[in-house]
Amino acid sequence: MNRALLMELLKRMKSNVLEGKEIGDLKIGSILALGHQLEAIFYYLGHELGSLFEVPEVSDLMNIPDELAKVIKKFNLGDVEITERSKEHASFRLFGCRSCKQLIPLNIKAEESFCSFEAGLLAAFVEKMSKSHCFAQELNCSLQTNKPYCEFMIVYQKD
Ligand SMILES: [Zn+2]
Known part of the structure; x- marks a missing residue:
């Protein structure tokens, strides 16, 4: 799923709706941005599940x-190693990712991102912590790279 494109299209749809204009073409564009539908559904499910957890405000x-790493550990979702942080985004490695850890010993390989469920979960946690919108994406999956971790990036939305 191209989440950045999707967010852009959603913003344009919002302003069209507010101005009383049509959104037809943008709606079709957003379906394309969703891309692999299963990935989008898993992200959505992860996000809904994440919304049910209590997390501290930051x-x-x-x-x-740091808070995200603590929460992930506490909820038995794996271990985090932070690789990048700024006021706009964070990147980290997730060891013991639940979506793929049982598949690794079976030698199953993925062509692309596999753990969108976790991405949705993480986005929901960060949204609750920061009280603002954000999106998360798995950059590299353990099933692609053979490394013992999946890599994620979270981007904080300003508006
Ligand atoms: Zn993964």
């Missing part, structure tokens, strides 16, 4: 990765 975005 006022400084620079502290989000």
Whole structure:
């Protein structure tokens, strides 16, 4: 799923709706941005599940990765190693990712991102922490790279 494109199209649809204009073409564009539908459904499910958990509020975005790492550990979702952080985004490695850890010993390989369920979960956690919108994406899956972790990036939305 091309989440950045999807967000852009959704923003344009919102302003068209507010101005009383049509959104037909944008709606079709957003279906294309969704791409692999299963991936989008898993992201949605992860996001819905994540919304049910209680997480602490974090006022400084620079502290989000540390709090996220604690929450992931506490909820038995794996172990986090933070690789990048800024006021706009965070990147990290997730060891013991639930979606793929049982597939690794079976030698199953993925062509592309596999753990969109976790991405949705993480996005929901960060949205609750920061009280603002965000999106998360798996950059590299353990099933692609053979490394013992999946890599994720979270981008914080300003508006
Ligand atoms: Zn993965």
